[in-house]
Amino acid sequence: MANVVIGVAKLSPIAVRLIEGKNFGFLATVLRDGSPHVAPVWVDHEGNVILVNTVVGRAKQKNMARDDRVALSIANHDNPYERVVIRGRVIAQTTEGAEEHIDKLAKKYRGADKYQGSSPDEQRIIIKIEPARIS
């Protein structure tokens, strides 16, 4: 299924500000049985591409490997009524640089120099999401 190209949207200034702030994203994906899955995530971006960092084998990672379509809602922690919902698709998943990237996110969200939740038997992975629609 999936791989329906639904165009590319430019991240709006509000979306960029919310992503750059210490705000959580709630990432929706679809499980194998077609039911929805949602998980809180730390968010980052590289130009117009949204970055999420997870662990290989987690439900959301496997969901996005199977079906590249995602929806992501990000609300301003200090004003939850300022928010965006982004629909898009995963354009890449890469383990390259994923350890450094989770440390960068731990710095942003927790002020920590190093991410504390790592486990030696877990492989971090960066998910790259291209926005298709922003509301």
Added chain:
Amino acid sequence: MANVVIGVAKLSPIAVRLIEGKNFGFLATVLRDGSPHVAPVWVDHEGNVILVNTVVGRAKQKNMARDDRVALSIANHDNPYERVVIRGRVIAQTTEGAEEHIDKLAKKYRGADKYQGSSPDEQRIIIKIEPARIS
């Protein structure tokens, strides 16, 4: 599709506390084309049933009428690392009492006596969700 019964879970004390607090839920549903949808929602409960209030015809309402499976993440606003993800299914949608219910939610979330976002051409509806799995 859907209507796969996946059992009923009892709302955990943390889930109840998060729902009763002034915390947002992020509700994931599945669009007609099988892609995920996510929307921030105010949350309430009636015993073990989670209540969400929306407008007839909105994407999430139509999604839940088509496929009763949902996922809902609720984080503590004051400590976003305290959170639950609930998977469940919609057991009812009703417009009965939905106006009073949105006022109740406006009181809880905004301290308002009446919900300010109503429009005469919109019909409010209560979505009743039975939890199946809580993590």
